Amino acid sequence: MAHISVIGTGNMGQVIAGLVTKGGNTVESVNTSDTARPVTGDVIVLAVPYGSIADVIAQRGDQLAGKIVVDITNPIDFATFDGLTVPADSSAAAEIAAKLPQSTVLKAFNTNFGATLASGSVGGETTTVLIAGDDADAKALLTGIVAAAGLKAVDAGGLKRARELEALAFLQITLAAGEKISWTGGFAVAA
Amino acid sequence: MAHISVIGTGNMGQVIAGLVTKGGNTVESVNTSDTARPVTGDVIVLAVPYGSIADVIAQRGDQLAGKIVVDITNPIDFATFDGLTVPADSSAAAEIAAKLPQSTVLKAFNTNFGATLASGSVGGETTTVLIAGDDADAKALLTGIVAAAGLKAVDAGGLKRARELEALAFLQITLAAGEKISWTGGFAVAA
Numbered sequence: 001m002a003h004i005s006v007i008g009t010g011n012m013g014q015v016i017a018g019l020v021t022k023g024g025n026t027v028e029s030v031n032t033s034d035t036a037r038p039v040t041g042d043v044i045v046l047a048v049p050y051g052s053i054a055d056v057i058a059q060r061g062d063q064l065a066g067k068i069v070v071d072i073t074n075p076i077d078f079a080t081f082d083g084l085t086v087p088a089d090s091s092a093a094a095e096i097a098a099k100l101p102q103s104t105v106l107k108a109f110n111t112n113f114g115a116t117l118a119s120g121s122v123g124g125e126t127t128t129v130l131i132a133g134d135d136a137d138a139k140a141l142l143t144g145i146v147a148a149a150g151l152k153a154v155d156a157g158g159l160k161r162a163r164e165l166e167a168l169a170f171l172q173i174t175l176a177a178g179e180k181i182s183w184t185g186g187f188a189v190a191a
Numbered sequence: 192m193a194h195i196s197v198i199g200t201g202n203m204g205q206v207i208a209g210l211v212t213k214g215g216n217t218v219e220s221v222n223t224s225d226t227a228r229p230v231t232g233d234v235i236v237l238a239v240p241y242g243s244i245a246d247v248i249a250q251r252g253d254q255l256a257g258k259i260v261v262d263i264t265n266p267i268d269f270a271t272f273d274g275l276t277v278p279a280d281s282s283a284a285a286e287i288a289a290k291l292p293q294s295t296v297l298k299a300f301n302t303n304f305g306a307t308l309a310s311g312s313v314g315g316e317t318t319t320v321l322i323a324g325d326d327a328d329a330k331a332l333l334t335g336i337v338a339a340a341g342l343k344a345v346d347a348g349g350l351k352r353a354r355e356l357e358a359l360a361f362l363q364i365t366l367a368a369g370e371k372i373s374w375t376g377g378f379a380v381a382a
Contacts, residue, residue, distance in 0.1 A: 125316070156365075171352065188314060189372065
């Protein structure tokens with residue numbers, strides 16, 4: 001059984017915490033404002049907006065050392081809604097990994113709308129969590145947590161692929177914001 | 192009724208030509224080696240690998256002027272299979288549009304595996320063609336051609352969004368090449 005900390009108690013944080021519990025693993029949900037409370041999970045999910053990541057790292061960098069850190073962010077430029085705030089040849093995950101050299105950073109959940117994580121389906125397909133990262137054991141652990149909750153997990157490759165996961169998610173968000181798809185739909189992964 | 196030229200008679204060229212015919216529009220398929228034969232369509236689909244685009248433009252640039260040109264390419268770096276050959280802040284479509292200032296360039300079909308265009312479905316969802324471009328009328332025309340063939344078409348935004356369409360397609364190809372999904376599956380779009 002794995003113990004997971006979810007930092008952030010917004011919609012995504014709540015949904016991910018619910019998945020962990022559903023799968024029979026244990027979770028602690030920590031509000032970003034509760035900086036005095038240390039996180040104790042083996043896996044720590046940063047369920048905060050990308051703009052809040054720097055604060056979390058400043059506050060808890062030492063607590064994240066030696067842990068699997070899951071980045072779920074989409075670094076969208078909300079001023080223009082026309083691109084990302086990270087360099088074109090980088091990704092939020094790469095930026096976070098650079099700041100946390102003692103952590104094992106995974107990218108996951110950023111391509112899933114919260115509603116599809118909660119419902120377990122996207123259209124006619126089971127919701128699939130795409131996971132990118134450079135550590136096979138860490139990906140296997142997160143895959144198990146996701147699968148235990150009844151969802152599918154797919155290894156999307158090394159952490160470098162976070163760039164594509166963030167591009168896909170950005171596109172998906174623009175489609176929903178533009179009412180081309182709903183926030184309960186989006187990109188499904190068909191085997 | 193629209194008249195479409197498809198340059199390239201490989202798998203994608205054949206499938207797209209089939210869709211056009213199925214939808215009641217007319218099509219001419221032109222082999223890339225048949226450089227003496229001019230293309231006469233209102234819409235010209237460049238169904239060739241990205242590496243062959245420069246040749247097609249050199250041979251037929253004047254024939255493409257004033258036309259709607261559809262770029263379906265994925266500029267994958269086949270040496271590494273770990274990235275694209277276009278600059279990170281650009282796209283194949285943007286590169287092509289820069290070389291064809293008198294054409295109206297659309298990005299489409301690059302996120303669809305040929306098998307899903309032919310079958311009409313991805314998993315349990317109707318195959319969706321994502322179309323990016325800066326000209327609303329051109330996108331509407333291509334949307335009509337796609338819809339007439341029984342598929343869905345979704346306006347993915349301006350030509351700038353080709354970058355995300357190419358990222359999505361690259362990811363999809365790596366997943367299929369890595370046997371995480373099949374070449375008859377991939378990303379479906381659920382409303």
